[in-house]
Amino acid sequence: MAGYDSKLCVAEAFASLVQTMPLERVTVGMVAERIGKHRKTFYYHFSDRGEVITWLFRYDLAQGLKALFDDGLLVCEPAGEGAYPTLPFYVRNMQSDGRLYNAPFFDELSRTLERRRAYYRAVLSVRGPGSLEEYLYRLYRPQIKQDIMLLIERRLADEGPLERAVEQELLSGGSNVDFLAEFFTGAFIQRMVKRLLDEPCQRSLEEVRPYENIVHDSLALLIERSVNSRRQTGGWTKGGQPGSPPFAAE
Incomplete structure (x- = not known):
């Protein structure tokens, strides 16, 4: 999805680390090092690890749903705190x-x-x-x-x-x-x-x-x-x- 390249890069670096070590051991510094960026890059996109997890799930699911279903069947949430109104999550x-x-x-x-x-x-x-x-x-x-x-x-x-x-x-x-x-x-x-x-x-x-x-x-x-x-x-x-x-x- 257009416009998410930098954010997805951070999230995928996090996901790759989670596959190699316990989740609780993955730090912001490790993610930043993995993508060759400063820690501020992480916090520009996400507030914490929990937000990375929820956003990456929503992104992954939205890609599949948009490819399979007509727009009229897709369900998105209204804009608000913690919401991702551009990422459909249901049909x-x-x-x-x-x-x-x-x-x-x-x-x-x-x-x-x-x-x-x-x-x-x-x-x-x-x-x-x-x-x-x-x-x-x-x-x-x-x-x-x-x-x-x-x-x-x-x-x-x-x-x-x-x-x-x-x-x-x-x-x-x-x-x-x-x-x-x-x-x-x-x-x-x-x-x-x-x-x-x-x-x-x-x-x-x-x-x-x-x-x-x-x-x-x-x-x-x-x-x-x-x-x-x-x-x-x-x-x-x-x-x-x-x-x-x-x-x-x-």
């Missing part, structure tokens, strides 16, 4: 039949990590506050939540105004959507991290294909089952008030 691919198909995005996210496998294995071995894993969770949880709201809206598009309003309130009210967003975000991130940290495993297309869009298809199924269950069990009480709770366990 929202809503198909004409209402299916949210994001399997290609998850494939590219996985490939992004694999392209610098040794580096990302080292970085993602660090857990807890300030880690890349935590950053991924904070980055993607709001997007998965927005996906859930979009799926609810599409599912109820053909309902009458009153029914749609009540169903939306039931499905999205309280902590229901937050719980689902937290659960599915944590699930796909942990799967990515586990695959990266473990030895490479072989996956045939036949094994993967039925589950390639499991996050969004599972969410759509939960929404569908919740709506149908309430209708079958009389989810409306006298007075027009909703009855059964959303996403009720069977």
